[in-house]
Amino acid sequence: MKIKLPALFGLLLAGIAPLKAQQINEQEVNRIISVLAADSLQGRNTYSPGIEKASLFIESEFAKAGLIPLPGAQDFRQRFATVGRKIYALDSVPADQSAQFLHNVTGMIKGSSKPDEYVIFSAHYDHIGILKAVEEDSIANGADDDASGVTAVILLADHFAKHPPERSVIFTAFTAEEIGGFGSRYFSKQLDPAKIVAMFNIEMIGKESKFGRNSAFITGYERSDFGKILQKNLDGSSFQFHPDPYPEQRLFYRSDNATLARLGVPAHTISTTQIDKDTLYHSVNDEIESMDMKNIADIIEAIAVSAKSIVGGKDTPTRIAEENK
Ligand SMILES: [Zn+2]
DSSP: OOOOHHHHHHHHHHHHTTOOOOSSOHHHHHHHHHHHTOGGGTTOBTTSHHHHHHHHHHHHHHHHHTOBOOTTOSSSEEEEEEETTEEEOGGGOOTTSOOEEEEEEEEEEOOSSEEEEEEEEEEEOOBOOEEEEETTEEEOOOIIIIIHHHHHHHHHHHHHHHSOOSEEEEEEEESOTTTTOHHHHHHHTSSOGGGEEEEEEEOOOSSOBTTBSSEEEETTGGGSSHHHHHHHTTTTSSOEEEEOSOGGGTGGGSSTTHHHHHTTOOEEEEEOOOTTTOTTTTSTTOSGGGOOHHHHHHHHHHHHHHTHHHHTTSOOOOOOOOOOO
16 A cells, blocks of 8 residues: 555644653763762761762762852851761760761752742762772672662752752762761751752662663652652653552661651652562672662653652642650
8 A cells, every 4th residue: 555645644643643752861861870889989988988979979970960068058068067966066076085077969950939848858978988809899889779879869950950940959979878868867857847848868779670761669659649740740751759668677767758658748769679589689789780770760750750740849749757855
């Protein structure tokens, strides 16, 4: 059968039209995560020279995206001190104690119509440093945990800078998650929780979830309607956010969302980890070779799309029940 040229053209157009260009670029994912998980960063242990290198890189990416420092800050470093497991603001360290110094990397985009309402995207940039050598490799690179999440935060900063939000959006890379969540504990005290509309914490999105491609899970899914809002914004796509399939692992309380969640903020962690059988977790083999770059780009893309109505000031997730402090 002969097809007339205009008809053929129409068929081609019909085939092309439904495809929407992906906004999050896989090559960019590869570039960023490769820097963060490089051997030269020595596993990004808190207080180490390696984590300082990670910080400098994240700061340069935040600057490139066009983020501004938080109100009252001169730069992207949110500095504080620790003495043992106690956390202090820099001006309140007891004089007779020897403190250690550390910082979160934090920047923001000011909202155009609701600047006093905040949405947070976060991940932790520290990892566990150097371990006992396995086949002459002793660096715990932490590609999945949590260079993958920091990569998401950097690319979401770039994305929302290009699509200016109605609410203010804060992007933060937390320090010292692995040794006690010090970074998120300090961060959470610097803002009024009543002004924080939602927190998207991103932990380990480097590999396929147990539900396969185009899926991730949300910890504490049933504690607010955050997950339902995200899913609604994905109408017409095949991406699915699931409730946390590992409730026995208590992941809701094991990441940086927990501090703000206890204060009532709809603060959830988005992840794809198969924590029950991931043999690379906290090992020297959590390296970029095991990362699925396409999957990471797809998850970040889904987060960008699903956050649209929250960042845009149209949807406000219900609060999480506060816990005794
Ligand atoms: Zn982690």
